[in-house]
Amino acid sequence: MSRGMRPVVAPLTRHRGLVRQALMLRRTQIGLGATAALIGLALIGPLFAPHSATGFVGAPFSGPSSSAPFGTDTLGRDVLSRFLDGGRTILAIAFTGTALGIAAGTALGLACGYSRRVVDDIAMRLVDLLMAFPGIVLALLLLTIGGTQDWVLIGVVALSFMPYTARVVRSSTMQLRDSDFVLYAQSTGTPTRRILFQEILPNIAGPLTVEFGLRLAQSIGTIAGLDYLGLGAQPPAADWGLMVQENQSGLMSAPWSVLLPIIAIAALAIGVNLVTDGIAQASAGIDRTLDA
Amino acid sequence: MLKAILLRRLVGGIFILWLVSVLVFAAIHLLPGNAATILVGRSDTTPQEVASLTRQLGLDQPLIAQYGRWIKGLVTGNWGTSLVSSLQVSYIVRTRLENSGALTLISMLMLSPLAVIIGTVSAIRRNRAVDHVTSLVTLCLSAVPAFAIGVMVIYLFATNVVHWLPAASILNPDEPVWSQLNLVIAPAITVALAMIPYPIRMVRATMIEVLESDYVMLARLKGVPERRVIFRHALRNGLGPIIQSLALTLLFLSGGIIVVETVFSYPGVGYALVQGVSQRDIPVVQSIVVLLATFCVVINLAADLAVAFVTPRLRTALR
Numbered sequence: 378m379s380r381g382m383r384p385v386v387a388p389l390t391r392h393r394g395l396v397r398q399a400l401m402l403r404r405t406q407i408g409l410g411a412t413a414a415l416i417g418l419a420l421i422g423p424l425f426a427p428h429s430a431t432g433f434v435g436a437p438f439s440g441p442s443s444s445a446p447f448g449t450d451t452l453g454r455d456v457l458s459r460f461l462d463g464g465r466t467i468l469a470i471a472f473t474g475t476a477l478g479i480a481a482g483t484a485l486g487l488a489c490g491y492s493r494r495v496v497d498d499i500a501m502r503l504v505d506l507l508m509a510f511p512g513i514v515l516a517l518l519l520l521t522i523g524g525t526q527d528w529v530l531i532g533v534v535a536l537s538f539m540p541y542t543a544r545v546v547r548s549s550t551m552q553l554r555d556s557d558f559v560l561y562a563q564s565t566g567t568p569t570r571r572i573l574f575q576e577i578l579p580n581i582a583g584p585l586t587v588e589f590g591l592r593l594a595q596s597i598g599t600i601a602g603l604d605y606l607g608l609g610a611q612p613p614a615a616d617w618g619l620m621v622q623e624n625q626s627g628l629m630s631a632p633w634s635v636l637l638p639i640i641a642i643a644a645l646a647i648g649v650n651l652v653t654d655g656i657a658q659a660s661a662g663i664d665r666t667l668d669a
Numbered sequence: 670m671l672k673a674i675l676l677r678r679l680v681g682g683i684f685i686l687w688l689v690s691v692l693v694f695a696a697i698h699l700l701p702g703n704a705a706t707i708l709v710g711r712s713d714t715t716p717q718e719v720a721s722l723t724r725q726l727g728l729d730q731p732l733i734a735q736y737g738r739w740i741k742g743l744v745t746g747n748w749g750t751s752l753v754s755s756l757q758v759s760y761i762v763r764t765r766l767e768n769s770g771a772l773t774l775i776s777m778l779m780l781s782p783l784a785v786i787i788g789t790v791s792a793i794r795r796n797r798a799v800d801h802v803t804s805l806v807t808l809c810l811s812a813v814p815a816f817a818i819g820v821m822v823i824y825l826f827a828t829n830v831v832h833w834l835p836a837a838s839i840l841n842p843d844e845p846v847w848s849q850l851n852l853v854i855a856p857a858i859t860v861a862l863a864m865i866p867y868p869i870r871m872v873r874a875t876m877i878e879v880l881e882s883d884y885v886m887l888a889r890l891k892g893v894p895e896r897r898v899i900f901r902h903a904l905r906n907g908l909g910p911i912i913q914s915l916a917l918t919l920l921f922l923s924g925g926i927i928v929v930e931t932v933f934s935y936p937g938v939g940y941a942l943v944q945g946v947s948q949r950d951i952p953v954v955q956s957i958v959v960l961l962a963t964f965c966v967v968i969n970l971a972a973d974l975a976v977a978f979v980t981p982r983l984r985t986a987l988r
Contacts, residue, residue, distance in 0.1 A: 509685050509923025510965040514958055517946045521954045522696050589815040598814035602928055605816045608942050621820055625932075628820070628836070629828045636824070640819045653809060 395583055399652075399659035415645040426458035430615040434470030438627040438634070447633040451623045456634045462615040463638060464645075467604065471525060471596040474534025478596075480537040486546025487573045491554060493588025501547070504540040512537035516527050516599070520608050530609055536597060538592045545588050551580040583660040590653025594646045601642045617642050678973050682966040689962040690743070693955050694736050725750075743959060749952035753946075758956045761941060764842070769937035770902030771846045772926055773919070775853055776860035783864055788872025789904065794879060803869065811866035815925050818861040819932035827855060838935040856926075856933045863929070864922050871914035874906040882906075909976045917972055918967050 427435050434445050437453045437620070447456040457544045485504075489497040507515070516533040523529035553559060562572045603609040604618025610620065617638035624634035722728075742748060748758035756795050761867045791800045812816070827836035838852040845851065879885060880903050927939035934940065938957055945953035 411700055506685055506688055509964050509969070510689075511921055511927075513927055514961050517927070517942060518693065518696055518954065518958050521946045521949055521951065577907040594812050598812070602814045602816050604929065605814075607947055608943075618816075621816065625820060625823075628824060632824065632829055635820060639820060643813045643817055645811075646814065647809050650812040656874055 387641060395518055395586075395656065395659055398567045399656040401656060402655040404651045405655025405659075408655060410650045411644050411648030411665065412652060415464065415641060415648065416468065418461070418641070422461035422464065428455040428457075428458040428463045429461040429635075430454070430459050431613045438624075438631040440631065441633070447637060448631045450620070450631070450634045451627055456624075456631070456637065459620060460637045460641070462619075463620055464641060465616070465617065466527075466610055466616055467597060467600050467642075470530050470609075471534065471593060471600045474531040474600070475538065475593045475596045477531065478535035478538035479536060479542050479585070479592060482542025483546050483578075485539070486543040487550055487577060489543065489611050490547040490550025491569070491573060491577070497547075498545070507537075507540040508544075511631040512599070513602075516603065517608070520603070525608050525611060530600060530603065533603075534596045537599070538596065540660065542585075542588050542592065545584055547583050550577055553577050553580055583656075587653055587657045587660065590649055590656065594649040594653065597642065597646050597649065675970075675977070678970060686959075686963060686966055690740060691736075693958050694739060697951055698735070698901055699953065718823045724951050728885045739955075743956070744822075748956040751950055751953050753948045753953075758952050761953065762938060762956060762960065765936055765938045765941050768840060768846045768935065769926060769930070769939060770931070771850075771853055772856055772860065772924060772935065772937060775857040776864070776922060776926075777915075778866045779857060779917060780861040780868065780918070783910060784868035784915070784918075785872055785904075787865075788974060789876050789899070790868070791873045793899065794874030795877060800873075803873075807866035807869050808810045810862055815859065817934050818863050819856070819929050822855055822859050822862070823932075824958045825951060826858075829953040834931075838933040840936050842936070851907070852935075856929050856935050859932065860922060860925055861930045863925050864918050867921065868911075868914050871917075872907075872911055875910040875914075876903060879903045879907045891930070908979045912975050912979060913972055914983060916968055916975070922970050923964055923968075 400409075407446070423430075426470055429455065433453045434455045435442070435449045435453050436594050437449060437451055439445070439453070441448050445455045445457065447460070450456050450459060485500060489500050519533050519536070523532070548640045552611070559572060559576055562576050567576075588640060600609060601618035605622045607622060610616035610619045620638040621635050624631065628635050728737060730738075746759050750756070751758055751761060754761070787803055791803045794800050800915070822834075823836050823866070826828065826832075826834045832854040833854055836855075838856055840846060840849055840852055880899075884906075885898060885902050888902045889895075925935060927942055929935070929938040930939040931943045938960070941953060941956040942961075944950070945957065
């Protein structure tokens with residue numbers, strides 16, 4: 378079949394409109410600002426750290442001073458330097474894990490939604506199984522086996538979100554399966570893989586973006602939580618989740634050592650959620666106007 | 670018809686439990702090399718130590734026999750011995766189960782009425798200020814991880830701002846948890862705050878749908894007072910989905926208390942699980958994971974039953 382004959386994928390333009398429309402909402406703007414600020418802080422913050430993240434600068438839990446503006450932590454290390462250094466790993470692991478989970482879930486969802494066979498049934502039963510109990514239980518089981526290593530954490534995030542993405546993608550795919558442009562592609566002998574990735578995938582970009590944002594916010598929380606439980610980053614690493622755990626006993630005398638990382642985690646997760654919510658609202662609005 | 674559906678759910682639940690047991694069992698035994706070597710986990714392990722642990726765990730027997738023995742133990746209450754404390758796992762779990770039960774119960778008692786009230790008010794005052802504030806607050810609460818909410822509760826109510834609550838929930842093991850409920854309040858508030866966004870959203874969505882339905886419209890047209898419309902007609906018809914969303918909340922909550930118990934050093938099953946994972950105490954982890962999975966399956970079944978009983982149409986079908 379010749380390329381020129383392929384039907385124009387109209388929703389691509391709709392998708393561009395989606396981003397623009399989402400950006401007009403105030404919550405998207407606020408969320409985007411917060412997210413960008415914290416990602417920037419996590420990435421280039423370490424360059425501005427006054428001290429080494431693991432070096433000792435004073436007595437444990439001492440208050441703010443000129444050399445350590447936010448005081449020192451449980452071992453007498455500079456809170457500000459550790460704070461500036463502590464976001465990168467959380468971001469990297471959360472982002473990689475989410476991307477992997479979304480990719481795997483999308484592939485599974487596309488395959489299941491498009492085929493009408495037993496594969497779909499079996500895969501969806503397995504998805505039900507994974508969704509039958511809280512993700513953290515599975516995470517803890519895997520961490521017992523694999524130990525606290527980065528790739529185990531990435532796998533944990535990917536595996537716990539994969540079933541949810543698979544569900545969303547599967548139902549969107551099933552809606553598109555019998556649409557005209559898919560039937561046309563089938564009748565002109567387009568290879569199945571091409572139909573899945575070039576015809577169907579661009580059309581589910583909206584729900585997929587929302588899904589990615591939701592899961593990213595969740596995995597930031599999950600990774601920070603596992604770090605807090607002592608099952609993620611290991612001492613003496615500087616890490617927002619681990620910092621909260623290490624300094625919780627000094628909450629009264631040196632509150633900044635706990636508050637700074639908590640504010641950062643909260644602002645990052647809320648920021649990503651606000652952007653996602655904006656996109657979801659814009660996408661619902663666009664769908665409404667298209668349907669009307 | 671309905672009985673058949675419930676029966677199928679029951680069989681499905683048992684099937685899921687069987688799969689979980691295989692997964693939990695296989696997970697430990699798919700470890701590369703001899704599990705005992707990894708379990709001891711130190712470089713200065715003597716071969717004798719490994720051999721004795723291998724025997725103790727029954728790792729020298731065929732896999733099927735090991736699985737059979739493990740399942741038999743799970744069912745008969747012989748859950749093995751903790752590798753760290755040498756206590757019976759069933760003893761560890763039994764002493765902590767009541768504490769976790771108390772925390773779960775009190776959190777649910779706090780959040781369920783609140784979620785129904787806030788969700789209903791948001792639905793009635795849809796797109797007004799109350800609704801917008803609620804949606805923003807639930808969005809923030811659902812984004813912030815449970816441990817951060819817990820530490821903020823400690824900061825606000827225990828250590829820095831006001832001193833109303835204890836910062837850690839070290840229970841006296843010789844007294845029942847019900848006589849020291851003051852230590853349960855702070856973790857319960859945390860669990861309630863962390864878990865409330867989902868039921869609020871579900872109640873709101875359900876109530877919006879019900880309030881726009883024909884029979885509510887008819888009741889209003891007949892001149893039934895608004896208060897009566899909401900309580901008699903709308904809430905009662907929305908009860909099924911609301912119960913289902915609270916059941917799902919309970920299911921998520923069983924994951925949430927794992928973290929919250931750790932924040933407050935609350936001696937529950939979740940804290941035991943986290944300690945088990947960080948010490949790689951495999952028998953403890955295995956037992957608690959299976960226990961939590963069983964809890965979730967039972968909750969799912971109970972929710973199906975409860976929905977069948979409160980939905981008039983389904984209730985008559987059950988007779």
